[in-house]
Amino acid sequence: MTASFDFVLSLGDDALIAAQRLGEWTSRAPEMEEDIALANIALDQLGAARLLLTYAGELEGAGRDEDALAYLRDDREFRNCLLVELPNGDFAVTMAKLFFLSAYQLPLYTALAGCSDERLAAIGAKARKESAYHLDHSALWVKRLGDGTDESHRRMQAAIDEVWPYTHELFAADPAAPVDPATLRAEFDATVSAVFDEATLARPAAGWTPGGGRDGVHTEHLSFLLAEMQVLHRAHPGAKW
Amino acid sequence: MTEQSPLWEVFVRARRGLSHTHVGSLHAPDAELALRNARDLYTRRQEGVSIWVVPAGAITASSPDEKDAFFDPAADKVYRHPTFYEVPDGVAHL
């Protein structure tokens, strides 16, 4: 069974927007070694985005390649989750975002690696190894910040509280998809709980559950992100780079 | 300013069949981070390697070629230099 354009597009957009945000850290990380790590993760996400968007373009069959999809759509046409478009905030917020994203992407890509869409399975097989590294890296920092100093604990808890509501959107049921995101929730919860415990962080209470990204209804942040990302490409219509 | 995080010496097995070779050093607050950082810094262009990280302070050096201590800070630490390690031809550009 072949995946739908919308489904592949949403995966690609998640990865693309995550890469764009992570790239903003370049030359700004708390330590030079971390600058390199964040760039590695950004490159992984960007690599996955390119594969996924290219495939989405082929599924659509309208002649759009990765760049047409990345640079020539407006924010209402993007299908990424809200989580990835949130501003970077401090290092704790960035790690919270990455932790939740990779705790979702790892089981997702792992499941996709076994799906019947061969192309998507190949992408999933490659990307899951990368996601495992992202999860490892972000969990490592969530623990250090959570159980570090008083200040870092306060910041990490605040970051978790701020970002947590945006995780619910990741698991909205989509029974028609090659992998229904709703089935990934249990593994995500287990991963997150274990790290929270070790990091001495409290799991935020359920409540507000913002969503809409998969339908193209985003936060105000995405339009700004796209304005910056797309400005040069759009200023030279049809040009090659 | 915070206290500088400790120095770690990094050893990499570039390929199966080779022994671990010293490739350089880095700073990290603990072993787990040192290992991650070593991977990011010293194996950016390579897969399938095994990495050791060793606290520089835990290494005792004995080398008749070296004349000891005209400066103190490095006297108890061994080679903290980045070297390069063998890679198959052209792999640097993969």
Next chain:
Amino acid sequence: MDRYAALGGIHLRGVIQVTGLRRSAAFTGSGQPVTEGVAGFLLHPLVSSVESCNTGLMYGNDFSAPDDAPGGGLLGEVEAAEVALREAAARARRGGPAPEEDLEAYFVDVIDADQKIEPRDWMPEAYRKTLIRQIAQHAHSEIIGMQPEGNWISRAPSLKRKAILLAKVQDEAGHGLYLYAAAETLGISRDELVELLLNGRQKYSSIFNYPTLTWADVGAIGWLVDGAAIVNQVPLCRCSYGPYARAMIRVCKEESFHQRQGYEILHTLAHGTPGQKAMAQDAVDRWWYPSLAMFGPPDGDSTHSAQSMAWKIKRFSNDELRQRFVDMCVQQAEILGLTLPDPDLRWNDDRRAYDYTQPDYDELMQVIKGNGPCNRQRMEHRRRAHADGAWVREAAAAYAAKRAEQKEKVAA
């Protein structure tokens, strides 16, 4: 985590000769295999004679004999330096100095034999200080140099370009770390060096105090700035100080892709729309003279002694390196179809070299003094990153201390 798989090929076939083509099937966005030339091909084999010595403002200079470059070009020279390093190591000399031997004479003896000085060897204090200053300045340049190009990561005009640029800027962070590690073998800590940068007591290359106003500037930096840096750096692979020489071999091998990506960006723009070509020409117009200034003041005004030459830290004069760079760029500019902004640039058959207009050295001195367009911005950016990260570094240290304590308790 193979980032280069994500980059797509860098295609320059038909533009300049690519030797040693190597093919590897990598998973790229387009599903195409990555094809890259491996041997250096932008830099011609460097031919020169040894003359006077001056200290370059940025990286110092120390050229190898041209005969030693088997593959020709940049990577050929780097490989030759690597071979020479191994050969020197294999020539098993005597051991350390005899108990009564004069240390200075021993040191000179090692250098004269083209052997490497290693971290715990005795060395003159001035040698150590010269190296610390030079290596630190080089490391700082890599770290500050991330900013002008990093400025375009978010706006890169295609996903492939974005990936290449991210990887390139990341490499610069890596090079900075290799170099800080090399400097640390001389008995100074990275924290101290970072502090010297942040409080302005150590410098970085002045070139990074110029702004990147358009996308073409990313290309111009790769072609001209990285090109000039390479002219300075390749000889450092033969520096007498082992850790620095080894770090530079590693850096130069990785750098070979930087200059290529810049050149390719400019080539694409120069053969694109009129607007793109104008953008490329404008960038070359702005970066040409600052790139020439990277080699430092003219020899007559350069203050450093022949000592660095005797120590085999560097060997070639600023003007000599600058000339070599100009001679290399002329043909490359022609292939790009772009004009170097110097009406007096012409071949001099007597000198077997191009005559060219000198950069504005008064401007260079102003930039060094802190009055370049971006000095304040670059320093503020670095200081802010360092300050903003303090709580994270503290947290990691506190966490490590807690874990160590717990371990001790368990052991007891």
